[in-house]
Amino acid sequence: MDDFNRWIHQGGLIEMNYQGRKFSWYNGQHGLSRAWAQLDRVLLDAKLLIAFPNARCSYLSRSTSDHSPMFIEFLKDPFTYGPSPFRFQQMWIEHLDFMSFVQMVWSEPMVATGLMKLASKPKKFKVALREWNKRVFGQTNTQIAILEEKVEGLEHSLHSNWNNEVERELVRYSTELSTWRQREDMRLAQMAKIKWRMEGDRNSKFFNVWLSIKRHRKIHKLRTTDGLEFNSPEEIHLGAIEYFLEFLQRSNQPRDLPDLTNLISPVIEE
Template identity: 70%
Template sequence: MRLLKFDEAISNETDGGKIWVFWKNELDVQVVRMSSQFVSLCITEGSNHFLGNFIYAKCNRLERQLLWEELNSDKRDVEPCLFAGDFNVIRSDIERCGGRPRNRVAIDEFNRWIHQGGLLEMNSQGGKFTWCNGQQGLSRAWAKLDRVLLDANFLSLFPTAHCLYLPRTTSDHCPMVIEFLSDPFSYGSPPFRFQQMWVEHPDFMTFVQNVWSESVIGSGLFKLATKLKKLKVALRVWNKSVFGRTYNQIAILEDKIENLENLLQRGWDDDIERELVRSSNELSSWRIREDIRLAQIAKIKWRMDGDRNTKFFHVWLSNKKHRKIHQLRTSNGLEFNSPEEIHLWSC
């Protein structure tokens, strides 16, 4: 918890479950109920509050019946409610591909619970399926087991909330990100930042000399300012083509793997299977390179040679991103109460 930069945590471990929920002190979180299959929390931030139910359903249908009964509560008619997690059941046959047919009774029970509670699917982006059994060939199977459900009260409170399914990496499930509000810092172009890793590239000095040697007409300071501006623009392009290709290549390979999986879901083909395995191995190599790039951005030295932990570096990068200025008071008494006001004042 200390490494992940969270202040508090709760788990249903004592009830035989495997759910952990972490949060920071900016949130007021109160435990409402919990069992081996869910943790229900009342979450408050400022004037907003809702009932967050985090699910890890059992694979057994009879145990899931108990889950549906436990999640029916009088509070659902009053508090905005969200249900998120691994429900371990699909809503229809179009949410699976490969593997054995799913239990129709279990599907009907799940849909009945959703309809009786007046729940809606949260808008989502990403892959069609959220789980893969990780096997190869005809034994491979996909399904949508993870989802976010919400009621009308929650939708009124967070009308722009949406869910994003990220690509699978080490888990058989896709990570799921829920965004409630838009980022107030997402306006304008990102500021220019010099990257130390550029200096280590063998072509860096030659590239800078070529840009700097271009003739500029004007006085000394004007020429200096113009050359610096031209160099900044050129470095942005150079950084994207040389160092940015790690991320681009990962995105290309992820799209390729998704397309190959879609083809295999329609019908088995040995050539497509071999290409999927080859692309998966190549993607793994590019992700290792991305780990090294993230380590440089996070300004963290490797504590163990050969250790590649993407999650570790993403935690540090996320922590750096959240250290932003929301309010500012200048020495002459001017006050700025939003990131946009600060941005406009500094321009």
């Protein structure tokens, strides 16, 4: 058992998401001797989970065996629709030019006053941050792959012929590669909402596994108290909008407000 658990841990395997029946085995007894257990399981590695984040297993009805047959489905992600939400990236703060960029964008003049100006500034800042992120960071995985290729080429060159200039280039690119790997780890950790770190490549692999687990927890179906059913992401999305539109209109009816003037001290002078 210890060897098997160690094998699971070293391989970075996690259990597949299950639907329907909870247990896969039944002992065929009756009364107090009756017993169920989940003896049959499916284990996946990080690469397969990233390729099929919605892979799932269902236990089918038993027939001749005391074990339930397992039906495994590899499904595409049904939630990839609509614009992606804006997320502030923690790795931006580590960049040397970040604060000066923030000050420059925030200090740009705007044709607005008061609260309208305050509301417009974050919207403008969000658009500027998106563009800055594309320009400075781009795709972190692409940058890492480019730097890894450069480091490998320089190391190969040093193996055949030592050169001080090549050595300096290798140190520079190796340092830059380490920085980009830290940024990618920070990005994945933020997405996975995990604060601890592991060593080397296991860090990114660990975060990717956790992200795959989070994708399993999305709501695939929804049934309201009055019996309405929503069976797709689009239906759930539209159903939520309709519900809150009705709720807010119902709760915003005109009503008499209490007089609170006696609770506020008149400390502001003319």
